[in-house]
Amino acid sequence: DAGITQSPRHKVTETGTPVTLRCHQTENHRYMYWYRQDPGHGLRLIHYSYGVKDTDKGEVSDGYSVSRSKTEDFLLTLESATSSQTSVYFCAISIAQTGAEAFFGQGTRLTVV
Amino acid sequence: QQQVKQSPQSLIVQKGGISIINCAYENTAFDYFPWYQQFPGKGPALLIAIRPDVSEKKEGRFTISFNKSAKQFSLHIMDSQPGDSATYFCAASILNTGNQFYFGTGTSLTVIP
Numbered sequence: 001d002a003g004i005t006q007s008p009r010h011k012v013t014e015t016g017t018p019v020t021l022r023c024h025q026t027e028n029h030r031y032m033y034w035y036r037q038d039p040g041h042g043l044r045l046i047h048y049s050y051g052v053k054d055t056d057k058g059e060v061s062d063g064y065s066v067s068r069s070k071t072e073d074f075l076l077t078l079e080s081a082t083s084s085q086t087s088v089y090f091c092a093i094s095i096a097q098t099g100a101e102a103f104f105g106q107g108t109r110l111t112v113v
Numbered sequence: 114q115q116q117v118k119q120s121p122q123s124l125i126v127q128k129g130g131i132s133i134i135n136c137a138y139e140n141t142a143f144d145y146f147p148w149y150q151q152f153p154g155k156g157p158a159l160l161i162a163i164r165p166d167v168s169e170k171k172e173g174r175f176t177i178s179f180n181k182s183a184k185q186f187s188l189h190i191m192d193s194q195p196g197d198s199a200t201y202f203c204a205a206s207i208l209n210t211g212n213q214f215y216f217g218t219g220t221s222l223t224v225i226p
Contacts (some may be wrong), residue, residue: 042217042219100147105156113124
């Protein structure tokens with residue numbers, strides 16, 4: 001698992017509530033990513049980070065924000081959850097300096113009701 | 114739009130047969146092409162990857178064939194086994210930018226005993 005821990009693993013929340021997902025890595029890898037996985041879409045990048053306080057948007061960033069105040073933690077926040085954000089969320093890290101060799105966490109299944 | 118197009122969506126192969134999954138891309142700046150394997154309830158796991166300076170890479174029963182001029186690459190699973198039944202994703206990225214991985218939509222492989 002390359003030392004990646006996602007929490008929580010499952011969550012059910014109500015529409016309009018804020019939700020924060022956490023990704024923790026045990027190594028000091030530079031690159032971290034948040035993806036969502038939906039049937040028929042594969043994995044789509046939400047946000048990524050290339051260092052502490054250095055983050056950028058991916059292709060499906062609307063409705064999401066991220067923060068990285070420490071190398072080991074990358075937080076994904078849904079400011080006001082909507083049903084369209086029901087998905088499985090994966091955190092990934094890249095262990096190579098080139099940005100290659102991405103390793104994924106176990107995922108968080110989020111249901112917005 | 115989908116940066117990486119993957120086919121087929123699903124594949125059924127007899128044990129011992131060859132499984133072939135195809136992907137195509139448009140962005141000629143991509144220089145890293147990994148394949149991921151995902152079992153139900155798990156995160157995707159890096160299976161094998163190729164750079165565009167080689168046309169083929171083999172690791173055990175898994176082979177990537179890469180056609181730079183056609184902007185296509187494929188995964189071949191030789192002597193397919195029931196344990197290979199999983200979802201496979203191709204991806205593409207640009208190294209040294211910390212940039213995002215663009216994933217295909219996935220292929221669900223079932224190997225029949």
